[in-house]
Amino acid sequence: MVVVDARGSYCPGPLMEMIKTIKQVEVGETIEVLSSDESSAKDIPEWVKKAGHELVEVKKEDDYWRIVVKKLK
Amino acid sequence: MKSIVIVGGGVAGTITANYLAMRLKDEIRSGDVKVTLISDREKQLYEPGLLYLIFNRFEEEDILRDVKYLLDPQVELKIVRATRIDAESSKIDLEDGSKVEYDYLVIATGSRVVPEDVPGLVESGHWFYNLEGARRLREGLAKFRKGKILVSVMGIPHKCPVAPIEVTFLLHDFYKIHGVRKNVEILYTYPINKVFTMNNVSELVEEMFRERNIGYKTFFNPLEVDAERRVVVTLEGEEEPFDLLIAIPPHKGSQVIIDSGLGDRDGWVPTDRYTLKAEGYDNIYVVGDATNLPVSKAGSVAHFEAEVVAENIAAEVKGLPPTARYFGKAMCFIETGFDQATYIWFDYETPPKPVKPNKFIHWMKIAYNRMYWLTARGIL
Numbered sequence A: 001m002v003v004v005d006a007r008g009s010y011c012p013g014p015l016m017e018m019i020k021t022i023k024q025v026e027v028g029e030t031i032e033v034l035s036s037d038e039s040s041a042k043d044i045p046e047w048v049k050k051a052g053h054e055l056v057e058v059k060k061e062d063d064y065w066r067i068v069v070k071k072l073k
Numbered sequence B: 001m002k003s004i005v006i007v008g009g010g011v012a013g014t015i016t017a018n019y020l021a022m023r024l025k026d027e028i029r030s031g032d033v034k035v036t037l038i039s040d041r042e043k044q045l046y047e048p049g050l051l052y053l054i055f056n057r058f059e060e061e062d063i064l065r066d067v068k069y070l071l072d073p074q075v076e077l078k079i080v081r082a083t084r085i086d087a088e089s090s091k092i093d094l095e096d097g098s099k100v101e102y103d104y105l106v107i108a109t110g111s112r113v114v115p116e117d118v119p120g121l122v123e124s125g126h127w128f129y130n131l132e133g134a135r136r137l138r139e140g141l142a143k144f145r146k147g148k149i150l151v152s153v154m155g156i157p158h159k160c161p162v163a164p165i166e167v168t169f170l171l172h173d174f175y176k177i178h179g180v181r182k183n184v185e186i187l188y189t190y191p192i193n194k195v196f197t198m199n200n201v202s203e204l205v206e207e208m209f210r211e212r213n214i215g216y217k218t219f220f221n222p223l224e225v226d227a228e229r230r231v232v233v234t235l236e237g238e239e240e241p242f243d244l245l246i247a248i249p250p251h252k253g254s255q256v257i258i259d260s261g262l263g264d265r266d267g268w269v270p271t272d273r274y275t276l277k278a279e280g281y282d283n284i285y286v287v288g289d290a291t292n293l294p295v296s297k298a299g300s301v302a303h304f305e306a307e308v309v310a311e312n313i314a315a316e317v318k319g320l321p322p323t324a325r326y327f328g329k330a331m332c333f334i335e336t337g338f339d340q341a342t343y344i345w346f347d348y349e350t351p352p353k354p355v356k357p358n359k360f361i362h363w364m365k366i367a368y369n370r371m372y373w374l375t376a377r378g379i380l
């Protein structure tokens, strides 16, 4: 699992960091994005759906969100 | 003697140097302080002028000035590339083999476009984010009469977040004036789910795009350009054909930041958002495009940050408390055509509220394009 810790970064930082990472990893790999920006919890799943990857989990931790994505293609 | 070294002779570097020279003029005269600026180019480029150069409304001589003439004569200028910054021993290696030592360092090395990071882009695309690209696009636009223009933002962050929107509006007006707008299709694409990062700007722009029959696509992240078939292939699995591609290529920080291990993956220097100190270093400040801050990579930001950095370094040198703080202040004009513009002001906590585009703001921007050289000199 690749972790993208984008806490402290604001829209569109976490989404763009995730997009850069997904370009680099192998198909089948999972990426965990940590974001303190609330809009990531909506924007990232929306992008994942459009781009045809799998949204494994969206979870609110204390003061950040954990979004797990699996690269499908 | 205290040595203050600034690396980079763009907007951020020259303004910081000139403010320091003003605040520390007595200390420089008495030989207690020395301010040195290291620039790898003799001339500074006023980048916002590139937007007009591609439509042949500005010439190169309007947007280039010798750094030497922009700087206060009390600042020592070295025209040479810095090849490595050794932050542990406070030394900088220069390309000519010499070294400079500093007590305070200001990193103002800016950002650059890396079109080579998108396969096929260099062979088949255009851009206007540097002088070479803008010259080539000026020819391309003058010849273009019919077909589809794709304006595609290929990465965030990039310099001047609003310039891709401005160029799109200007293309509309340009081909209207030439009487061929009906033969030219214009499509704008952006990586996230709206046409701009900020909501109320997006809403205004989307509405204005629709009024002008300018198409737009969002969640559009180019992977490569197929030069033969003339299509942009995206990460989302789409293919978008074009006749003329105007890309906003991905950006990176300066090579020296990457080579010195001072940057993140893309070469941006991790920076404290209020003090503008490089994280982990008490005597290194970062100004302008070189930071990793979630603020626009804009000349106005560089200007407002330079004020804070110069004030704090001058205070430290004089033994005063360095209490100036940057609060994310930014200002951008947005040209919405050849005769109207709007503008936005914002900071870390205040979102922008664009006003209705009008002629007055457009003329303010046109006037500022000429006045900018006073800003670089630290006067305006």
Ligand SMILES: Cc1cc2nc3c(=O)[nH]c(=O)nc-3n(C[C@H](O)[C@H](O)[C@H](O)COP(=O)(O)OP(=O)(O)OC[C@H]3O[C@@H](n4cnc5c(N)ncnc54)[C@H](O)[C@@H]3O)c2cc1C
Pocket (backbone or CB within 6 Å): B007, B008, B009, B010, B011, B012, B013, B038, B039, B040, B041, B046, B047, B048, B049, B050, B051, B080, B081, B082, B083, B108, B109, B110, B111, B112, B128, B129, B130, B159, B160, B163, B254, B255, B256, B287, B288, B289, B290, B297, B298, B299, B300, B301, B302, B331, B332, B333
């Ligand atoms: C088309 C376009 C339109 C724009 N419009 C606007 C606008 O309307 N309003 C606005 O506010 N901003 C605008 N901008 C953005 C603005 O130009 C930049 O944000 C600004 O130039 C940043 O200044 P800087 O000094 O941080 O970096 P830069 O201008 O990139 O300067 C950095 C300097 O450091 C030098 N350097 C780098 N590495 C080294 C090294 N190792 N050794 C020595 N020197 C080095 C570089 O050569 C360069 O001269 C626009 C930009 C573009 C491209």
